[in-house]
Amino acid sequence: MTVSSAIRALVEYAVREGLIDALDKVWAVNRLLEVMSLDSIDGDESVENASLEDILKVLLDDACSRGVCEDSIVYRDLFDTRLMGAITPRPSEVIREFNALYSESPEKATEYYYHVSRKSDYIREYRIKNDVKWITPTEYGDIDITINLSKPEKDPKAIAAALKMKQSSYPLCMLCPENEGYAGRVNHPARQNHRVIPLDLDGEAWCLQYSPYVYYNEHCIVFDSIHQPMKISEKGFRRLFAIVKKFPHYFVGSNADLPIVGGSVLTHDHFQGGNYTFAMAKAPVETPVEFKNYPGVSGGIVKWPMSVLRLIGDDTDEICTLAGEILAKWRGYTDEDAFIFAETDGVPHNTITPIARFRDGMFELDLVLRNNITTEEFPDGVYHPHPQHHHIKKENIGLIEVMGLAVLPSRLKTEMAILRDAMVSGADISADERISKHTEWAQEIMASNNVTAENCEKILQDEIGKVFADILGQCGVYDRNEQGKRQFLKFVDYVNN
Ligand SMILES: [Zn+2]
Structure with a gap:
């Protein structure tokens, strides 16, 4: 593909995908020439069905060869975005x-x-x-x-x-x-x-965009038009439902507002949503709960490794008032037997990860109780992935993970490939510094499975999934046993009285 045919192919692509109108074609060719620092285009042939990646590669390689773009990934990304910007419709x-x-x-x-x-x-x-x-x-x-x-x-x-x-x-x-x-x-x-896309949330100016990294289908971000910090509040719950009412086919949730249990961006208030049903949304209410003073709200404790209260009702005002009360009570709640401390040395620990959705004609709000306390034994967090699992994941368990999607670090792809080969060939895993951190885990897997070249990848995938479910359990403030359930219900009683 020549540079000229790549430019024409890119313009054809933009017309085909509805980014520009056929009437914009000459203009678009000239915009692209300008970005490419070229003053003319040859011939008139395009390339049928060339992929966007291939078209951009031809243009990037040419720009780099002429010194118009520096030849490394960050500069190439800056440059091809400039090209795409030339054929993207205006915001209005x-x-x-x-x-x-x-x-x-x-x-x-x-x-x-x-x-x-x-x-x-x-x-x-x-x-x-x-x-x-x-x-x-x-x-x-x-x-x-x-x-x-x-x-x-x-x-x-x-x-x-x-x-x-x-x-x-x-x-x-x-x-x-x-x-x-x-x-x-x-x-x-x-x-x-x-x-x-500007959004009016009950009179406040917010904005809608998609995540450039789409972790799941139509992974969107709704963010405040003003740069101000994350804050979990009753008002925030109301905003979640304002979004769900605008887009009933999307769930929407928020990261918590404290370090360790929050997301990576705490400085700009935002929510994440999308068109996807996570395992947590499918998980049923396991222990129904009655909320005194809120007869229109049903729900209870969800069968999930983290500690989740689900509120269900048709009146979002009632749900949000109750959720606001639960939040206020949780922020100040201490139960030493359950190792829950509202604060230590004046530093607050309790917060909530909320998720809202519309299902079967009813509104639902899942409140995931979070606590970010650290101890000498768990300096990264008690309700955080424990050190035994850090070889798989040590990063924060944010909103997306809470709902049942493990986002694992990219290093694992290479490590799992090396580990698989070592497990199949019987090589010494502890001697290879690239994978030695997985030694104990790999030995346990080999002890309980007949690992072969054919089944090893699948076994590793399943075992990673089990580790992640265990991590979610560690992040739950209440254990999944009779004692944990009693402690959880004690908090519910505290809310009711
Ligand atoms: Zn900002």
């Missing part, structure tokens, strides 16, 4: 189309916007498809596992360049609305192809 056009479709149905609106987010390459689909995914059945249902490989790799050239750069506070963070259309820097991704 996307918003107008979204709103027009919304008046037909919310599904049509999100379907269109998700399409634009993918086809503009804001979501890099050809990278997402490299993610490793599987499902492990457990007593709590089918747990989803993903090894995420689509986040940008480390780029030594860009890291060196970033060190020499002046600190910038524009945009203030990755979630600020100022990212829309931003050219990016070596230490901040380019977003010329990024479009944001």
Whole structure:
């Protein structure tokens, strides 16, 4: 594919995917020439059905060969985003189309916007498809596992360049609305192809976008138009339902607002949602509970390794008032026997990870009780993955994991491949520093399974799933036994009285 035919192919792609109109073709060719620092285009042939990845590769390689773009991953990502930005509709056009479709149905609106987010390459689909995914059945249902490989790799050239750069506070963070259309820097991704949908949540200005890393179908982020910190509150619960009412086909939840049990971005208030049913949503109420003063709300303790109270009702106002009361009581709750301390040395520990959804004509709010206390034995957190499992995962258990999707570090893909070979060939796992941390675990697996070249990968996947379910149990503030259930119900009594 020549550079000229790649440019034409990219314009054809943009027309085919509805990013630009056929009337925009000449203009689009000239925009792309400008980004490529070229002053003319040859011939008139395009390339039928070339993939976006192949088209961009031709253009990137050419730009790098002429010194228009530095040849390393971060610079290439900045450059191809600039190319895609030239053929992405303006924000106002996307918003107008979204709103027009919304008046037909919310599904049509999100379907269109998700399409634009993918086809503009804001979501890099050809990278997402490299993610490793599987499902492990457990007593709590089918747990989803993903090894995420689509986040940008480390780029030594860009890291060196970033060190020499002046600190910038524009945009203030990755979630600020100022990212829309931003050219990016070596230490901040380019977003010329990024479009944001404004949302009115009961009179407040919020915004909708998709996650560029889509951990699950239509993984969206709803974020405050103002850069202010995460805060779990009754008002936040009301916002969750305002979103669910706008998009009844989406669940939406929030990370907790304390370190260790929260997500990676605590500085900009946001929610995450999407069109996906996680194992936790399918998990039934195991112990029904009555909420005094709230006759319209039913629910109870959910059969899930973490400690979850589900509130079900048709009146979201009643659900949110009760949830606000539960939150306030939980924040101040101490039960020494259950090793729950509201605070130590004035530092608060209790918070909630909430998830809202609309199902079978009823609204549901799952309140996952969280506590971030640390001890000498568990310096990373008592209700956090314990050290025995750190060879698989030591990162925070945030909203997505709470719901039953393990997002595992990319290192595991290589490690599991090496480990599989070692387990099958009988090599000394402890002698290989790349995988020695898995030694004990691998030996246990080999002791209880007849590992062969054929079944080893599947066995490892299932065992990782079991480790993750166990991790979720460690993050639950109440144990899954009779004593834990009594302690959980003691808290419910405290709420009721
Ligand atoms: Zn921000």
